[in-house]
Amino acid sequence: MPFFVLKLFWSYLVWYTRVIKKRSHRVKCPFQNDTALKSLEVITIPTLWDNYSYIIHDGHDAVIVDPSETAPILEVIQQNRLELTRILLTHYHIDHIMGIKSLYNKFKPQILASKHSLLPVPFTPIDNKFNFIFADSIFEAYSVPGHHASPYPITDQWSNIAWYNKKAGILFTGDTLFSCGYGYIEYGSEQMIWESLSLLRSLPDETKIFCGHEYTLGNTRFAHSIDPDNKTIQTRLTDVKKLLAEHRPTIPTTLAIEKKINPFLRWDDSRLKNILGIEQMSGFESFLHIRNQKIMYNNKK
Numbered sequence: 001m002p003f004f005v006l007k008l009f010w011s012y013l014v015w016y017t018r019v020i021k022k023r024s025h026r027v028k029c030p031f032q033n034d035t036a037l038k039s040l041e042v043i044t045i046p047t048l049w050d051n052y053s054y055i056i057h058d059g060h061d062a063v064i065v066d067p068s069e070t071a072p073i074l075e076v077i078q079q080n081r082l083e084l085t086r087i088l089l090t091h092y093h094i095d096h097i098m099g100i101k102s103l104y105n106k107f108k109p110q111i112l113a114s115k116h117s118l119l120p121v122p123f124t125p126i127d128n129k130f131n132f133i134f135a136d137s138i139f140e141a142y143s144v145p146g147h148h149a150s151p152y153p154i155t156d157q158w159s160n161i162a163w164y165n166k167k168a169g170i171l172f173t174g175d176t177l178f179s180c181g182y183g184y185i186e187y188g189s190e191q192m193i194w195e196s197l198s199l200l201r202s203l204p205d206e207t208k209i210f211c212g213h214e215y216t217l218g219n220t221r222f223a224h225s226i227d228p229d230n231k232t233i234q235t236r237l238t239d240v241k242k243l244l245a246e247h248r249p250t251i252p253t254t255l256a257i258e259k260k261i262n263p264f265l266r267w268d269d270s271r272l273k274n275i276l277g278i279e280q281m282s283g284f285e286s287f288l289h290i291r292n293q294k295i296m297y298n299n300k301k
């Protein structure tokens with residue numbers, strides 16, 4: 001391919017990602033049962049091709065989840081005059097950590113990451129229950145293994161971390177739970193990811209879910225293919241198409257919605273089991289069956 005064609009293509013990619021995709025979006029997350037009416041704000045930052053990085057802040061201090069790039073994150077921090085105090089990683093995949101070195105060098109935040117990470121900067125290795133206080137609320141680390149997250153082929157606990165703030169009702173799931181889907185399994189097992197999804201599903205319905213990628217359209221199309229008469233899925237599919245056409249994220253979603261539409265949280269949903277003819281299967285067997293349906297769906301495309 002001639003060099004100028006490559007250069008043209010590269011210029012288009014840069015223009016697309018900078019001008020179209022790099023619009024951040026804000027979500028107010030009020031503290032529940034809080035008479036002072038305090039809140040945190042989550043800023044969703046589209047990064048790379050379809051990643052999301054997140055800035056959580058109280059107007060002064062900020063925490064970043066999965067800095068996939070430097071420039072768009074830095075821009076938001078500087079525009080809002082925020083003080084970056086911590087970086088939280090959900091897992092070690094390269095597309096979730098590419099901005100970490102330059103952000104660390106500039107702000108020297110505390111970095112909280114799985115003990116299985118190999119980072120170019122000092123970090124606090126998470127290998128057990130862990131929490132920290134941020135703006136009068138608590139962030140908790142949950143171990144959610146199953147999706148790969150290590151430089152080594154290990155299937156250990158704490159290879160993937162979900163970050164949960166109960167007071168603000170926000171959950172950062174990385175590549176473990178997506179809207180209408182879940183993350184692929186590299187070194188983990190089906191049992192592992194199912195147990196991780198079970199843990200996340202047990203959180204309060206109103207929890208806002210912020211995941212690591214914009215995969216919602218494809219995932220929702222699959223959900224629709226196996227449960228076409230589900231009105232909630234139909235509505236979500238229409239909404240998702242509209243949001244994406246307007247270059248807006250489909251995230252956050254909520255656990256309440258996901259329990260109705262995400263096939264990988266519906267292993268004990270009698271209606272879906274009836275449609276699929278798997279009424280006799282256990283919860284885990286149903287999960288495996290739905291997973292196989294998705295694999296066949298992907299292979300047909």
Ligand SMILES: [Fe+2]
Pocket residue numbers: 091093147148175
């Ligand atoms: Fe990943």
